[in-house]
Amino acid sequence: MNLLTKAARGTQDVLPADSYKWQFVQDIMLKEAELYGFKEIRTPAFEHTELFDRGVGDDTDIVQKEMYTFNDKAGRSLTLKPEGTVAAVRAVLEHGLLNDGIPLKLTYITPCYRYEKPQSGRYREFFQFGVETFGAASPAADAEIICLATTLFERLGISNLSLEINSIGCPECRQAYRGALKKFFEKHREKLCSTCTDRLEKNPMRIVDCKNLECQKIVEDAPNIIDFLCEDCEQHFKDVKNYLSESKIDYKINPKIVRGLDYYTRTVFEFVSSSDSNRSLVCGGGGRYDGLIEEIGGPATPAVGFGIGIERLILLMQSQGIEIPKPKRCDIFIATADKTAQTKALHLAKTLRESSFYAEIDIVERSLKTQLKYADKINAKFLLVLGEKEFSEKKAEMKNMASGEKFIINLDNDFLTKTKNILSD
RNA sequence: GUGGGUAUAGCUUAGUUGGUUAAAGCGCCAGUUUGUGGCACUGGAGACCGUCGGUUCGACUCCGACUAUCCACCCCA
Numbered sequence: 001m002n003l004l005t006k007a008a009r010g011t012q013d014v015l016p017a018d019s020y021k022w023q024f025v026q027d028i029m030l031k032e033a034e035l036y037g038f039k040e041i042r043t044p045a046f047e048h049t050e051l052f053d054r055g056v057g058d059d060t061d062i063v064q065k066e067m068y069t070f071n072d073k074a075g076r077s078l079t080l081k082p083e084g085t086v087a088a089v090r091a092v093l094e095h096g097l098l099n100d101g102i103p104l105k106l107t108y109i110t111p112c113y114r115y116e117k118p119q120s121g122r123y124r125e126f127f128q129f130g131v132e133t134f135g136a137a138s139p140a141a142d143a144e145i146i147c148l149a150t151t152l153f154e155r156l157g158i159s160n161l162s163l164e165i166n167s168i169g170c171p172e173c174r175q176a177y178r179g180a181l182k183k184f185f186e187k188h189r190e191k192l193c194s195t196c197t198d199r200l201e202k203n204p205m206r207i208v209d210c211k212n213l214e215c216q217k218i219v220e221d222a223p224n225i226i227d228f229l230c231e232d233c234e235q236h237f238k239d240v241k242n243y244l245s246e247s248k249i250d251y252k253i254n255p256k257i258v259r260g261l262d263y264y265t266r267t268v269f270e271f272v273s274s275s276d277s278n279r280s281l282v283c284g285g286g287g288r289y290d291g292l293i294e295e296i297g298g299p300a301t302p303a304v305g306f307g308i309g310i311e312r313l314i315l316l317m318q319s320q321g322i323e324i325p326k327p328k329r330c331d332i333f334i335a336t337a338d339k340t341a342q343t344k345a346l347h348l349a350k351t352l353r354e355s356s357f358y359a360e361i362d363i364v365e366r367s368l369k370t371q372l373k374y375a376d377k378i379n380a381k382f383l384l385v386l387g388e389k390e391f392s393e394k395k396a397e398m399k400n401m402a403s404g405e406k407f408i409i410n411l412d413n414d415f416l417t418k419t420k421n422i423l424s425d
Numbered sequence: 426g427u428g429g430g431u432a433u434a435g436c437u438u439a440g441u442u443g444g445u446u447a448a449a450g451c452g453c454c455a456g457u458u459u460g461u462g463g464c465a466c467u468g469g470a471g472a473c474c475g476u477c478g479g480u481u482c483g484a485c486u487c488c489g490a491c492u493a494u495c496c497a498c499c500c501c502a
Binding site for chain 2: 006009060061062065066083084112114116117118119120121122123126127128129130195211282285307308309310311312313335337366367368369370371372373374375376377380383385387388389397399401
């Protein structure tokens with residue numbers, strides 16, 4: 001297969017055999033978000049590169065080595081968005097949406113791009129569903145977002161997911177924690193992996209979620225962020241937990257969930273799949289980011305949100321054997337025995353389609369017999385055969401393909417009503 | 426970026442110690458006489474065996490590089 005007929009690395013076609021699954025999932029997500037009061041926002045595929053340098057953080061892997069950055073013809077540096085939040089924040093600020101009143105609740109499904117080595121559930125183009133609440137500092141906002149995520153998974157039929165939460169405090173309490181961590185890990189410096197020795201200076205918090213087994217062993221005895229929360233942050237976390245308990249949402253506190261960037265504050269959460277041995281992250285990036293909006297030039301505004309990768313979600317649903325409703329079946333196939341009948345068939349099909357029935361006719365000039373085979377192949381519910389005889393007698397037989405039951409239909413005035421009745425049964 | 430596996434029709438695969446026109450199932454297209462499908466039978470289309478180079482009289486088969494793909498790490502959705 002040559003380059004011309006090959007999708008670019010890390011990208012994927014969603015074929016008709018699968019697209020209905022996407023429709024199903026996206027539909028549920030948007031509808032559920034709607035019930036929580038989130039309105040859809042659509043942002044462009046690319047933004048000014050500076051936005052992500054600033055918003056995602058230019059010391060992250062994403063910005064340092066994974067962005068699709070290019071110059072347009074006027075020499076502007078643009079970047080395909082590597083995640084959804086920052087673009088949404090930009091749009092909020094640009095259009096002054098916060099002036100419409102708070103809270104501002106937005107949802108989106110958007111393609112994201114990261115130059116990474118593809119593997120299972122990881123693509124260079126992937127689709128992210130996200131929700132963001134702006135202007136709400138209350139723990140109720142955190143809880144509402146988590147609650148939405150929980151219901152979503154339920155609606156999709158996903159089980160064996162566990163919710164893990166943590167609080168990483170505000171910049172003030174984090175400073176104390178960071179100091180304590182540094183002091184602690186300093187003692188174990190020579191046992192840490194090489195990336196973690198680097199982290200020790202730049203970002204000791206990231207050592208806490210290092211996957212290296214040696215590091216993890218050390219982390220076990222490391223100080224816990226929760227012990228360093230200031231009074232306000234502690235109360236906030238306590239309230240979030242309270243809301244969750246009151247809503248009967250199970251959660252586990254995982255002190256190892258941290259975030260590398262400064263604008264993340266307080267609540268962080270993840271949904272991990274416990275069905276298979278290797279815990280896979282389904283919904284990362286969930287949490288509060290009270291510092292972000294100010295970081296990219298807006299007024300200090302609290303915000304919470306989360307993102308889900310749709311590819312991963314569908315993968316998970318498949319691994320759990322969740323049945324996604326099959327796409328709509330053809331209601332009726334109108335077979336035609338000759339050219340005249342064929343001309344009229346389109347009109348009849350049009351009439352039915354206007355009433356929202358899924359009707360098909362022969363458009364490849366097959367023999368009648370082959371048309372019937374085709375009707376069977378596409379799993380049509382009903383069959384209508386039209387020819388000279390039918391038009392001279394002004395009536396035709398409509399057959400239920402599964403039962404073989406036949407109905408006589410008049411082809412003139414009451415065609416639609418009669419057909420509708422049979423089809424709707 | 427690091428490590429490992431794989432590469433033959435649309436799909437799933439076979440291909441014997443290198444030896445002529447590369448095989449099967451499924452799918453696709455059509456036929457099995459006249460206007461009613463599913464089953465069965467018959468036929469047909471469809472592959473420069475991932476690419477390039479090497480070894481050889483001869484390579485789908487052996488060697489090398491590249492590319493793609495899958496899996497894991499990293500990171501994350």
